[in-house]
Amino acid sequence: MHAIRLHAFGPAENLTFEQVEDPRPGPGQARIAVAAAGVHLLDTALREGERGPLPERPALPTVPGREVAGVVDALGGGVDAHWLGRRVVAHLGFAPGGYAELAVTDAGRLHEIPERLDFAAAVAMIGTGRTAMGIVRFAEPGLGTVAVVPAAAGGIGTLLVQYAKNAGATVIGLAGGPEKVARVAANGADLAVDYRDPDWPAKVRAHLGGTPATVVFDGVGGDVAREAVALLGPGGRHLVFGWSAEGIRGGGPHLVDGVSEQVLGPAMMRRAGGPDPVRTLDLRALTEAAEGRLTPAVQRFPLAEAAAAHRALENRETTGKVVLEP
Incomplete structure (x- = not known):
């Protein structure tokens, strides 16, 4: 099969497209003929040699990637035969191997893909x-909610905008650049406002007519987050799930005592x-995607x-x- 391999930590150019031996499923495992593999910002940190939350x-060499969708083409011992030929999506957990034409995972990680979803959409929803579903459990939006989404054009931001609107909230979406x-x-x-415009906070305040924001869904950090948090009223919530503006390896923005809350990792699992x-x-x-309430945005690249x-x-x-996509 063909796969992307990393032989040395470093820049993106260290990712090479190679032919490697096909993986074989062991006991309790299934092999997936990959049709779509998700790329996560964490993957870029791991590529550079950062441990992140892992x-x-x-260990090098490695095939990166932890989110895959495709068709089950082989089974290991003890796996129910009904999985063979099924359209599935799986998160591989701490095990890499997703950037490839074939990937192996524990059968317990498999989800059958709902009929209306394609492989890329399924990968987006599993990652x-x-x-996004974990984040909203910390502050379920509804009527009266004014939600600010600083990275509203991103994968998570797109879904948060849709979810909040479906719940009846007022949604302010921030993004970089007119497109x-x-x-x-x-x-x-x-x-929708451009956070590269220094006057964007004033435009938001004018639109809201004095009504304060109630929640900031923050995957950006940095100056954009600081400006967004300033829009919150008393009791407002600042939910931090990333800080791309300051680097995934940096600390969170640590903005306002009493309203800022990290919502990834163990806290999300407990919730x-x-x-x-x-x-x-x-x-x-x-389920949200299969029933048409959420539609993920996807940007596709060839595996190579x-x-x-x-x-x-x-x-x-x-x-x-x-x-x-292979």
Whole structure:
């Protein structure tokens, strides 16, 4: 099969398209003929040699990627035969291997893809969709909510805008550049503004007519987040799930005592509840998409161009979930 391999930590150019031996499923595992592989900002940190939230850095050489969708083409011992030939999506957990034509994972991680979803949309929902469903559990939007989404053209931001609008909230979407702002407006935001415009906070205040924001869904950090938090009224919530403006390896923005809250990792899993919180969020995300309430934005790259996908993601030149297609 063909796969993307990383032989040395460093820049995106270190990702190489190679022919490697086909993986074989072991007991309790299934092999997926990959049709779409998700690319995450965390992947770029791991590529550079950062451990991120993982227990340790990946051993080299490695095939990056932890989100895949495709068709099950082989089974290991003890796996129910009904999975063979099924359209599935899976998050590989801490195990890499997604940037490839074939990927192996534990059968317990498989989700059958709902009929109306294509492979790329399923990958988006198992990754960014799961995170979005976890974030809103900290501040479920509804009538009277004024939500500010600083990265509204991104994969998570796109879904947060849709979810909040479906719930009856007023949504202010921020994005960088006119093309992304237009996408945010088309996605249903009540107001879409360019955070590169130094006057954007004044435009938001004018639109709201003195009404304060109640929640900031923040995946950006930095100056944009600081300006957004200044829009909050008493008791407002600042939910931090990333800080791309200051680098994924930096600390959070630490803005306002009493309203800022980190919502990724263990806190999100505790809030999700159930015996398997990850699967709970996966299923909720897939259901929202299958029933037409959420539609993920996807930007596709050929598998062989994984390095270009990483560069675009790092340079904030992407819109929606980045997906590699063999």
